[in-house]
Amino acid sequence: MSLSxxxxxxxxxxxxxxxNGRIPPNLGSLQHLRILLLYGNQLEARxxxxxxxxxxxxxxxxLEVLQIDQNNLRGLLPKSIANISVTLQILTMATNSIEGSIPPEFGNIVCLTTINLGFNHFSGRIPASIxxxxxxxxxxxxxxxxxxxxxxxIGNLSQLxxxxxxxxxxxxxxxxxxxxxKSLVGLNLAYNSLTGMIPKEVISISSLGIGLIFEENLLTDTIPLEVGSLVNVGILSLSGNKLSGEIPKSLGKCHLLQILHLGRNFFEGSIPTSLSALRGLQELDLSQNNLSGKIPTFLGDFPGLHNLNLSFNNFEGEVPRKGVFxxxxxxxxxxxxxxxxxxxFCIYLFVHFQVLRRFISLLNWQ
Structure with missing residues (x-):
């Protein structure tokens, strides 16, 4: 307590x-306080x-920085959070058990550059004032x-x-x-209940480099052709939706793509040959769709491809025999x-051929 x-x-x-214990309630006496870092402790609020x-x-x-994440803070977030200094730039409260909603007045903290409230029990809507x-x-x-x-x-956040x-x-x-x-490098909306089409305006944000992840929602219709604008993206995951139509050929323009997950949808048609340009691909999941045709041999030419899931489709013909295969x-x-x-399949035939050969030799011996 005497710290103040x-x-x-x-x-x-x-x-x-x-x-551990409570955070002293009189820290407001420190008129010159700019940075308060208390994260990664066992501080309590019940x-x-x-x-x-x-x-x-x-x-x-x-006050410019307040970081109290990774503690044992519980209960409702006080509405007084909206009255904190307008000079605050970084606010992190992640990995606690905090409840309540984000008050509309939150939009008054106009200098904020970073907000992290992840891994809590917050509820309600994101206020439009964000x-x-x-x-x-x-x-x-x-x-x-x-x-x-x-x-x-949220579209007003041009620096996001x-x-x-x-x-x-x-x-x-x-x-x-x-x-x-237009400055987005990472966008993750996965595991929600979002519906409707994927807006072409969103899937064409060329600045996206870390990834665009929309998996496990209720999205419908086709993948917009503008997906080819994701020339810097490393991860594209749309698995577990209700998307349909063919895999767009424009995906072949995403030359830096490392992980492509399109499983558990309703895609049809063949794997486009344009995907042969994705030489850096490491994971490809096209499982549980209605895809057909032959498995492209170029998939066996990708040097880094180590995880390929083509299960439960309608592919036909011979399975390639090199690379990841x-x-x-x-x-x-x-x-x-x-x-x-x-x-x-060849191993299967070889084993059974050896068993059959042994059986014939026993018959001849008898």
Whole structure:
């Protein structure tokens, strides 16, 4: 408690220790405090009174960084969070058990560049006022109980680099306005209940480099041809939706693609030859679709491809015999009744030939 008597303190850096108990409620006395780092401890908040430290921090008018993630903070997030210093730039509260919603007044903290509330029990909607945070670069709300539609005002965040809101209960369609976030490098909306088409304005954000991940939603219709604009993307995952039509040939323009997951949809037609340009591909999952035709031999030419799942489709013809097809633990072609050949099939024939040869020799001996 006496820490607050050091009135000239501007930096408190106590992260990654084993501190426990409550956070002192009188830290607001530190008028010069700019940075407060308490993450990675065992600090507790169970009752509303335990959160009084957050209210007191409203008096720290030049506070820039507040990081209290990875502790044992529980209960409702006080609405007083919206009255914290407008100079605050970084706010992280991830990996606690905090409940409640984001108050609409949150949009008043206009200097925020980073928000991480992941791995908590937050609920309710993302307020439309989030679009007022014009300086925001990172917004992480993953593994919570947020619901409702993703507000269209999120498209106002022109400087946004990373948006991670996977594992929530968001519904409705992906806002077209998200396509205005031309600085995005990572976008993850997986494991929600999003419906409708994938907006061409979103899937054509060429700045996306880390990945675009929409898996395990309820998205429908086809993959827009504009997917070819993702020339820098490393991960594209659309598995577990209700997408249909053919795999677009324009995917072959995504030359830096390493992971492509399109499984558990309703795609049909053959694997386009344009995918032969994806030489850096490491994982390819096309399982549980309605794809047909022959398995392209060029898949065996990819030097880094170590995981190939083509199971439960309608492929036919001979399975290639080189590259990833030699690694029986790296490939699955189950559920394709019209396939033949391949390394595994040859081994099967060889073993049974040896058994038959042994049986004939025993008959001759007798």
């Amino acid at each position: 008597n050091s009135l000239q303190l501007s930096l408190i850096q106590l992260q990654n220790n084993n501190f 009752e509303p009174l335990d959160w009084s430290f957050l209210t007191s921090l409203n008096n720290c008018t030049i 679009g007022l945070l014009k300086n925001l670069h990172t917004l992480e709300l993953y593994f919570n109980n947020f619901s409702g539609e993703i507000p269209s005002t 680099n990373e948006l991670y809101i996977e594992f929530n209960s968001f519904s409705g369609s992906i806002p077209v306005s998200l396509g205005h976030c 030699v690694n029986k633990s790296g490939i699955s072609v189950l559920g394709n009744d019209k396939l033949c050949g391949g390394i595994r």
